[in-house]
Amino acid sequence: MTKIFETPLYPYQRSPDQDTGAATRHPVVVIGAGPVGLAAAIDLAQQNIPVVVLDDNDKVSFGSRAICFAKRPLEILDRLGCGEPMVEKGVRWDTGRVFFDEAETYSFSLLNETGHKKPAFINLQQYYFEEYLVNRLRELQAEGKPVDLRGENKVTALADNGDHVRLEVDTPEGPYLLEADWLIAADGANSPTRRMLGHDFAGRVFEDNFLIADVIMEADFPSERWFWFDPPFNRGQSALLHKQPDNVWRIDLQLGWDIDREQEMKPENVIPRLKAMLGEEAKFELEWVSIYTFQCRRMERFRYGRTLFVGDAAHQVSPFGARGANSGLQDTDNLAWKLKLVLEGVADERLLDSYSYERVYGAEENILNSTRSTDFITPKSDQSRIFRDAVLTLAQEHAFARPLVNSGRLSVPCTYDGSALNGPDDANLPNATRPGAPLKDAESGSGWLLDRVGNQFQLLTFNAHAPDVVNVDGIKISRLDLPASDDLNARYLGDAKSAVYLIRPDQHIAARWLEFDEAAVKAALNTAIGK
Ligand SMILES: Cc1cc2nc3c(=O)[nH]c(=O)nc-3n(C[C@H](O)[C@H](O)[C@H](O)COP(=O)(O)OP(=O)(O)OC[C@H]3O[C@@H](n4cnc5c(N)ncnc54)[C@H](O)[C@@H]3O)c2cc1C
Numbered sequence: 001m002t003k004i005f006e007t008p009l010y011p012y013q014r015s016p017d018q019d020t021g022a023a024t025r026h027p028v029v030v031i032g033a034g035p036v037g038l039a040a041a042i043d044l045a046q047q048n049i050p051v052v053v054l055d056d057n058d059k060v061s062f063g064s065r066a067i068c069f070a071k072r073p074l075e076i077l078d079r080l081g082c083g084e085p086m087v088e089k090g091v092r093w094d095t096g097r098v099f100f101d102e103a104e105t106y107s108f109s110l111l112n113e114t115g116h117k118k119p120a121f122i123n124l125q126q127y128y129f130e131e132y133l134v135n136r137l138r139e140l141q142a143e144g145k146p147v148d149l150r151g152e153n154k155v156t157a158l159a160d161n162g163d164h165v166r167l168e169v170d171t172p173e174g175p176y177l178l179e180a181d182w183l184i185a186a187d188g189a190n191s192p193t194r195r196m197l198g199h200d201f202a203g204r205v206f207e208d209n210f211l212i213a214d215v216i217m218e219a220d221f222p223s224e225r226w227f228w229f230d231p232p233f234n235r236g237q238s239a240l241l242h243k244q245p246d247n248v249w250r251i252d253l254q255l256g257w258d259i260d261r262e263q264e265m266k267p268e269n270v271i272p273r274l275k276a277m278l279g280e281e282a283k284f285e286l287e288w289v290s291i292y293t294f295q296c297r298r299m300e301r302f303r304y305g306r307t308l309f310v311g312d313a314a315h316q317v318s319p320f321g322a323r324g325a326n327s328g329l330q331d332t333d334n335l336a337w338k339l340k341l342v343l344e345g346v347a348d349e350r351l352l353d354s355y356s357y358e359r360v361y362g363a364e365e366n367i368l369n370s371t372r373s374t375d376f377i378t379p380k381s382d383q384s385r386i387f388r389d390a391v392l393t394l395a396q397e398h399a400f401a402r403p404l405v406n407s408g409r410l411s412v413p414c415t416y417d418g419s420a421l422n423g424p425d426d427a428n429l430p431n432a433t434r435p436g437a438p439l440k441d442a443e444s445g446s447g448w449l450l451d452r453v454g455n456q457f458q459l460l461t462f463n464a465h466a467p468d469v470v471n472v473d474g475i476k477i478s479r480l481d482l483p484a485s486d487d488l489n490a491r492y493l494g495d496a497k498s499a500v501y502l503i504r505p506d507q508h509i510a511a512r513w514l515e516f517d518e519a520a521v522k523a524a525l526n527t528a529i530g531k
Contacts, residue, residue: 036311036328037186045147058151090122115487203297217284320408423511423524
């Protein structure tokens with residue numbers, strides 16, 4: 001049977017742009033059809049912003065890449081129209097178990113409150129994730145939405161000409177030229193765009209190697225994340241086990257720095273390692289084996305002139321915490337509505353600087369978490385190892401030590417505290433839903449809060465009088481007043497009697513008050529679009 005990652009999903013096709021004899025101008029060009037570039041294109045096309053996606057390949061990616069997708073990106077994917085099939089195919093999980101030496105240290109749940117439509121996490125191979133995104137893009141094309149995905153279109157040269165970017169693109173039938181009002185660089189960790197435009201990537205390289213084996217086996221381990229520190233089957237190192245769809249299991253074994261990578265990848269060396277972990281009798285087949293090292297680093301800014309960097313092109317983290325693709329989706333969620341308003345002339349292009357500010361802030365948080373996890377997993381001195389082992393031993397018996405155990409702080413969305421787009425806040429309302437925070441989902445009546453908002457500014461009101469629509473210079477803010485529920489009250493009202501929230505198109509909170517005041521709402525909207 002041909003696997004999805006072997007099938008050209010967007011084979012090369014000649015584009016009319018190749019026959020014009022001049023560079024055709026497009027409002028938005030995205031370089032890279034990885035998870036982040038595809039999500040950006042879907043978001044824009046869904047809102048009728050014409051977008052061309054160029055990729056040097058014609059297939060979804062394969063190999064040891066993302067498997068864990070977190071609740072917030074799944075909520076974003078619902079807004080993009082493709083969250084459901086991913087959750088249906090994926091393996092849902094919310095429990096993690098930590099082992100030290102031979103014993104279980106403790107377990108934890110990632111979803112400690114009810115009333116959320118999406119699970120805390122699903123595990124889904126990145127090739128399936130990308131396939132669902134390509135399917136969604138094809139659906140949009142069938143609906144006549146303006147999106148063009150061009151396989152085997154490799155960008156070979158770039159120039160920012162002030163009011164547009166000029167691209168040279170190579171294809172199986174030779175090169176052609178394009179121009180973009182705005183360029184989205186989603187071309188991955190080695191980003192040729194970053195290099196061609198002469199920008200830096202600063203951060204830290206971790207001296208460690210991890211063996212990833214994706215194995216096909218029938219096994220009755222539960223759908224949980226299991227993490228071992230110093231287990232008998234991989235002494236002095238760590239190990240991780242995750243279940244994926246189709247009976248594929250991800251096994252991640254730390255190897256240390258000084259290894260012979262080629263030797264370690266040979267099946268005759270991999271299989272005994274896996275048998276030591278799974279038992280001599282375990283029956284499995286290797287789907288994919290690779291060795292990775294990682295870095296925690298980012299660009300100084302994510303906007304340079306007419307180019308906006310997203311995903312791995314802008315920032316990289318270690319896989320512990322699953323913050324790579326998950327945070328890349330939050331980049332595009334933050335960017336798409338801002339770019340739309342700028343292209344429509346409703347907002348000034350300075351609004352795009354807030355994309356850089358807010359997502360650099362998010363990337364810093366991710367890099368900090370990812371670096372801390374890595375330092376705990378791989379102590380850099382004897383003292384650090386003694387501390388770590390003491391914490392792990394204490395955590396078995398004593399709850400106070402458990403928060404100190406760090407096997408990877410798993411991806412959560414960022415609250416944009418300090419963003420210039422944040423408007424007023426009333427401190428009597430719950431802290432978790434303050435300006436800058438993403439909306440917290442909640443059940444309401446027969447539906448979900450997050451299914452009712454998205455892609456536009458909205459007013460969410462609780463026991464407050466407000467008009468159904470407020471118009472501000474070309475932007476329509478419609479009002480959403482949902483049936484009360486315990487979850488809504490707890491998350492948005494707390495002890496207050498009433499509340500009014502201004503919600504951004506990316507479902508982050510812009511401002512909130514106890515009562516509706518039209519002048520205040522209009523002023524907050526202007527703040528939220530950078531005016
Ligand atoms: C072992 C491992 C485990 C991981 N686990 C997780 C996880 O569980 N959860 C998670 O969220 N993340 C995880 N990640 C990270 C995740 O894989 C990446 O963050 C994600 O792939 C980044 O997506 P992207 O679209 O930014 O870049 P990429 O997926 O790298 O896509 C870039 C695209 O750009 C194209 N391209 C490059 N150059 C050009 C060019 N010149 N012209 C045209 N196209 C070009 C490439 O062909 C590619 O299709 C993991 C990574 C690794 C290595």
